[in-house]
Amino acid sequence: MDLTVRSGRRRGTSPSGTGLGRRSLRVRLVLFVSVTLVAVCAVMALSTVLVQRVYLLGDLDQRVTDAAERSQGGLQRRTGGATDLGFLNERGQPAGTLAARFADGEIIAAEVVTEDGRQRVLTAAQRAALGGITADGSLHTRTVPGLGTYRVTALGGDGVPVLAGLPMADVQQVIDRLVVVEAVIAGIGLATAACASAVVIRRQLRPLGRVAATAAEVARVPLDRGEVAVLARVAARDTDPGTEAGQVGVVLNQLIDHVESSLAERRRTEERMRRFLADASHELRTPLASIAGYAEYMNGGSRTITPELAWQRVSAQSARMIGLVEDLLLLARLDEGxxxxxxxxxxxxxxxxxxxxxxxxxxxxxxxxxxxxxxxxxxxxxxxxxxxxxxxxxxxxxxxxxxxxxxxxxxxxxxxxxxxxxxxxxxxxxxxxxxxxxxxxxxxxxxxxxxxxxxxxxxxxxxxxxxxxxxxxxxxxxxxxxxxxxxxxxxxxxxxxxxxxxxxxx
CATH class of the missing domain: 3.30.565.10 (Histidine kinase-like ATPase, C-terminal domain)
Structure with a gap:
C-alpha cells in the first residue's frame, strides 16, 4: 500500500486561520440571531400598531356616527333655519367637533367647536375640503386646512341632512406614542438578546475550538517522513454524539485512527518489502555466485572439478534461479489480481x-x-x-x-x-x-x-x-x-x- 501524507500549511493560510474562522462563525451566528430578533420584533410591533390603529379608528368612527346622530336629533328639535348649527352649543360637544348642513348636495353652513367651547364658521376652503360626501352614513377621512385630519360622516334619510366629524389627532398621537414605546422596548430587548446570544454562542463554540486546535496539532505533525508517534485525540468531553461539536470530534478521532492505522500498515508494508527484497536478493545471489564460481573453475582449468560436473552444477543453479524468478513473477501477478x-x-x-x-x-x-x-x-x-x-x-x-x-x-x-x-x-x-x-x-x-x-x-x-x-x-x-x-x-x-x-x- 502506498500512502503519502503531506504536511505543512496551504498557501494563504496561517496558524491563526482557525481562530479567525471561529470568530467569523460567532459573528455570523450573532448577526443571524440579531436579524431574526429584529424581524420578529418588527413583525410584532407592526401587528400591534395595526391592531391598535384599527381599534382606535373603530372607536373614533363610532363616536363620529354618534355625533352625527345627536346632531340630527338636535336639529329636529330646534326651530331654526336651514343654516342653524346651534346644537353645537349644547353640552357634551368636545372641542374640535365639526358640523355642517346640506342643501341640494352642497354645504351651506359649517362650524367647528373651538378650544374655548365656542363655534367658528369654516372658511370656503375648509368647506370645500368637505365636499363630495353623500349622506349615506359612510365614514370618510378628510384633511381640513387649518384644522387637520378629520373622520367625517353624513346622515340624511328621513331626518335633517347633517354632516359631523371628529379630529384624528388623538388617534394619531396614541399610535405615534405606541410606535416610540415599542421601538424603545424592542431596542432594549435586542441589545439584551444580542449580548446573551453572543455569550451563549461563544460558550457553545468552545468545544469546536478545542476540536479545531486538535486538528491543527495533527496537521503540524510531519506524517510524510520519520517515525510518527501517537497522534493527538479530541478529549472525551468534546466527543458527545448528542451535540454537533461532539459529532465533529467523534469523526475527527475516527479519521486520526484511520491515519494512524494506515501509517502503521504502510510501515509494515515497507518493512515486508525491504525484507522481501533482501531475501530475494540473497536467494538470487546464491545461485549466481555458484554459477560464477563454476565458470571460473572451467576457465581456469581446475583439476579438482571436471567440466562435466561444473556444467551440471551450473545447470542446477540456473534451474533453481529460474524457478525462484518464476515463483516471484507468479506472486507478483497474483498481487496484481x-x-x-x-x-x-x-x-x-x-x-x-x-x-x-x-x-x-x-x-x-x-x-x-x-x-x-x-x-x-x-x-x-x-x-x-x-x-x-x-x-x-x-x-x-x-x-x-x-x-x-x-x-x-x-x-x-x-x-x-x-x-x-x-x-x-x-x-x-x-x-x-x-x-x-x-x-x-x-x-x-x-x-x-x-x-x-x-x-x-x-x-x-x-x-x-x-x-x-x-x-x-x-x-x-x-x-x-x-x-x-x-x-x-x-x-x-x-x-x-x-x-x-x-x-x-x-
Whole structure:
C-alpha cells in the first residue's frame, strides 16, 4: 500500500486561520440571531400598531356616527333655519367637533367647536375640503386646512341632512406614542438578546475550538517522513454524539485512527518489502555466485572439478534461479489480481495425481489418500494452479519431515457449497513462533522441522504461493500444528457456488 501524507500549511493560510474562522462563525451566528430578533420584533410591533390603529379608528368612527346622530336629533328639535348649527352649543360637544348642513348636495353652513367651547364658521376652503360626501352614513377621512385630519360622516334619510366629524389627532398621537414605546422596548430587548446570544454562542463554540486546535496539532505533525508517534485525540468531553461539536470530534478521532492505522500498515508494508527484497536478493545471489564460481573453475582449468560436473552444477543453479524468478513473477501477478483460467475440475482426480507425483519424489515417506465423498465433486478452478497448491503442500510435508513420516491427504465435502483438502503428517510439527508467519514469503522452518538444507530446502515461497493461489480461487488455507500432527486445510467453493466463466490465463 502506498500512502503519502503531506504536511505543512496551504498557501494563504496561517496558524491563526482557525481562530479567525471561529470568530467569523460567532459573528455570523450573532448577526443571524440579531436579524431574526429584529424581524420578529418588527413583525410584532407592526401587528400591534395595526391592531391598535384599527381599534382606535373603530372607536373614533363610532363616536363620529354618534355625533352625527345627536346632531340630527338636535336639529329636529330646534326651530331654526336651514343654516342653524346651534346644537353645537349644547353640552357634551368636545372641542374640535365639526358640523355642517346640506342643501341640494352642497354645504351651506359649517362650524367647528373651538378650544374655548365656542363655534367658528369654516372658511370656503375648509368647506370645500368637505365636499363630495353623500349622506349615506359612510365614514370618510378628510384633511381640513387649518384644522387637520378629520373622520367625517353624513346622515340624511328621513331626518335633517347633517354632516359631523371628529379630529384624528388623538388617534394619531396614541399610535405615534405606541410606535416610540415599542421601538424603545424592542431596542432594549435586542441589545439584551444580542449580548446573551453572543455569550451563549461563544460558550457553545468552545468545544469546536478545542476540536479545531486538535486538528491543527495533527496537521503540524510531519506524517510524510520519520517515525510518527501517537497522534493527538479530541478529549472525551468534546466527543458527545448528542451535540454537533461532539459529532465533529467523534469523526475527527475516527479519521486520526484511520491515519494512524494506515501509517502503521504502510510501515509494515515497507518493512515486508525491504525484507522481501533482501531475501530475494540473497536467494538470487546464491545461485549466481555458484554459477560464477563454476565458470571460473572451467576457465581456469581446475583439476579438482571436471567440466562435466561444473556444467551440471551450473545447470542446477540456473534451474533453481529460474524457478525462484518464476515463483516471484507468479506472486507478483497474483498481487496484481490477474484472473485465472477457470474451468470445471474434478477435485478427487486432481488430488490423486498430485499424491502419485509426491509418492514418486518421496518414496521414503508413507503416503495415504482418503476420499470421503458421496460422489464426484467439481470446482471451478485453474487446474494447473490448483495442482500447484496441492503439490506445494505435499512438497512441504516431504521436505520438512524425516523419512518414514506418514502423510495423509483427505478430500471431503462437508456440505454442497464447499469442499476441503487436508494434508496431514505425523512429523515433528511447526514451531509455535513460526505459525503466525507460515504463509509469508521467504519463511523457513528451523532445524527441528527442516530435514535438508540448501537447494532441497527450497526458497520459502511454496506456502506463500499456495496461500495466494487459494485466495485467488475464492477459498482459504489454514494450518494447525503440534508435535506429532501438522495439518494444512484448503477450503474451496464447489462448482455450484463459484462462476465458471473462462477468464484470461494468469
Amino acid at each position: 490477474r484472473p485465472l483460467r477457470r474451468t470445471e475440475v474434478n477435485l478427487a482426480a486432481l488430488v490423486a495425481e498430485a499424491v502419485w507425483d509426491a509418492q514418486v519424489a518421496g518414496a521414503e515417506h508413507a503416503w495415504r489418500l482418503a476420499l470421503r465423498l458421496d460422489g464426484p465433486v467439481t470446482v471451478v478452478a485453474d487446474a494447473v494452479r490448483l495442482h500447484q497448491v496441492v503439490a506445494n503442500l505435499l512438497a512441504n510435508a516431504r521436505v520438512h519431515t524425516p523419512a518414514g513420516t506418514e502423510v495423509t491427504v483427505v478430500v471431503e465435502s462437508p456440505d454442497a457449497s464447499r469442499c476441503v483438502i487436508r494434508v496431514r503428517d505425523d512429523g515433528p510439527g511447526i514451531p509455535p513462533g513460526l505459525l503466525p508467519s507460515i504463509f509469508e514469503r521467504f519463511t523457513r522452518a528451523d532445524g527441528s522441522r527442516s530435514r535438508t538444507r540448501g537447494e532441497e530446502g527450497g526458497t520459502g515461497l511454496g506456502l506463500a504461493i499456495a496461500a495466494a493461489l487459494t485466495e485467488a480461487h475464492g477459498g482459504r488455507i489454514d494450518v494447525r500444528s503440534e508435535p506429532g500432527l501438522t495439518e494444512f486445510s484448503v477450503t474451496l467453493p464447489t462448482a455450484g457456488q463459484a462462476g465458471a466463466a473462462p477468464s484470461p490465463q494468469l
